[in-house]
Amino acid sequence: MTEALPFDSGSDDVLATAAAWKAEGRKVALATVVTTWGSSPRPEGSQLAIDETGAFVGSVSGGCIEGAVIKEGLAAMKDGRHRLLDFGVSDEQAWEVGLACGGKVQVFVERVE
Amino acid sequence: MKAEILDKLQDARRARRPVALVTDLGSGAQALLESGRVIGDDALAADALAAAMKMLDRDETGTVEAGSRRLFVHVHNPPSRLIIVGAVHIAQALAPMASLMGYAVTIVDPRRAFATDARFPTVTLSDDWPDEAMQRLDPDRRTAVVTLTHDPKLDDPALTVALRSPAFYVGSLGSKRTHAKRLERLRAAGLTDAELARIHGPVGLNINAISPAEIAVSILGQITEVRRRDAK
Incomplete structure (x- = not known):
């Protein structure tokens, strides 16, 4: 019987995957939902781990903004700088990618050193 | 996130110890809060530490304001x-x-x-x-x-x-x-x-x-x- 890492909030164990990828020598970035307003699909603390090929586990939305977050994760891997991204209703926000559900989220993206 | 922080966070989660990761959303500085102790590169101000401890106790993840800083407190409690x-x-x-x-x-x-x-x-x-x-x-x-x-x-x-x-x-x-x-x-x-x-x-x-x-x-x-x- 394999002992799965205990996890909370019913998500994949994103951190365990990030640590395992790092141990394999892959470049890794981590994205975390830090603030939500309105009907955003994933709660604060939801995470997405990305490797240098763009492979990812976890989620920060219902699929609406993952593409843009992965792009920023890849950029953070290169320049080492963290990012605080705002996503919301498309026409009110600088970001071209919006949440179809009308909610707003703020996502922190960082490189795993 | 520094490898040391990720390792310590994973150690605590595996051992089912309550732990909170505190991130300064401006500077990106991070610290771990475990059993009232702080590990990491950010000397958290006393009021920030108190706010983070309250979040840990309430099993609540979210942002708190501490002076001019916005801190994200990510609570990792053992599974229900x-x-x-x-x-x-x-x-x-x-x-x-x-x-x-x-x-x-x-x-x-x-x-x-x-x-x-x-x-x-x-x-x-x-x-x-x-x-x-x-x-x-x-x-x-x-x-x-x-x-x-x-x-x-x-x-x-x-x-x-x-x-x-x-x-x-x-x-x-x-x-x-x-x-x-x-x-x-x-x-x-x-x-x-x-x-x-x-x-x-x-x-x-x-x-x-x-x-x-x-x-x-x-x-x-x-x-x-x-x-x-x-x-x-």
């Missing part, structure tokens, strides 16, 4: 628990579904033919008598308890412990008639009306469930409804 009394057919559906939802599942059944690893490959099994098992498991406010045996010898002692614990949910399988008799017995055994009112019985949401898996869905639906009620 589900204690199932009765290694019966419904438990075979309920246990894996609850695991998917993130619960650490323990099944209590002293009848050895029922509680076997072959029937329940991925959960913790206890073959102690329910009152002893329940006292040892010591349900806290992040624990749900469900009794499934219908057998007063097994269900009643477990319920007696569960109803006097801070468990956030106590449910008991049985028809309305079975439940009325159960309440009579427990009242005679000295439980108060307030304690008895905590039992969800007949267990689960009314979704016209028939199969064991459907009954498991109705039970987990009700547990979720109770657990998330305050978060709305």
Whole structure:
């Protein structure tokens, strides 16, 4: 019987995957939902781990903004700088990618050193 | 995130110790808060530390303002628990579904033919008598308890412990008639009306469930409804 890492909030164990990828020598970035307003699909603390090929586990939305977050994760891997991204209703926000559900989220993206 | 922070965070989560990762959303500086101690490169101001400790205590993840800084406090508490009394057919559906939802599942059944690893490959099994098992498991406010045996010898002692614990949910399988008799017995055994009112019985949401898996869905639906009620 394999002992799965205990996890909370019913998500994949994103951190365990990030640590395992790092141990394999892959470049890794981590994205975390830090603030939500309105009907955003994933709660604060939801995470997405990305490797240098763009492979990812976890989620920060219902699929609406993952593409843009992965792009920023890849950029953070290169320049080492963290990012605080705002996503919301498309026409009110600088970001071209919006949440179809009308909610707003703020996502922190960082490189795993 | 520094490798050292990620390692320490994973150590704490594996050992099921409560821990919070605090990130300064401006500078990106990070620190781990564990048992009142801070590990990391950010000398957190005293008020930030106090706010983070409160979030950890409340099991709440989110941002806090501390002076000019915005801090994200990511609370990693050990998984919530589900204690199932009765290694019966419904438990075979309920246990894996609850695991998917993130619960650490323990099944209590002293009848050895029922509680076997072959029937329940991925959960913790206890073959102690329910009152002893329940006292040892010591349900806290992040624990749900469900009794499934219908057998007063097994269900009643477990319920007696569960109803006097801070468990956030106590449910008991049985028809309305079975439940009325159960309440009579427990009242005679000295439980108060307030304690008895905590039992969800007949267990689960009314979704016209028939199969064991459907009954498991109705039970987990009700547990979720109770657990998330305050978060709305």
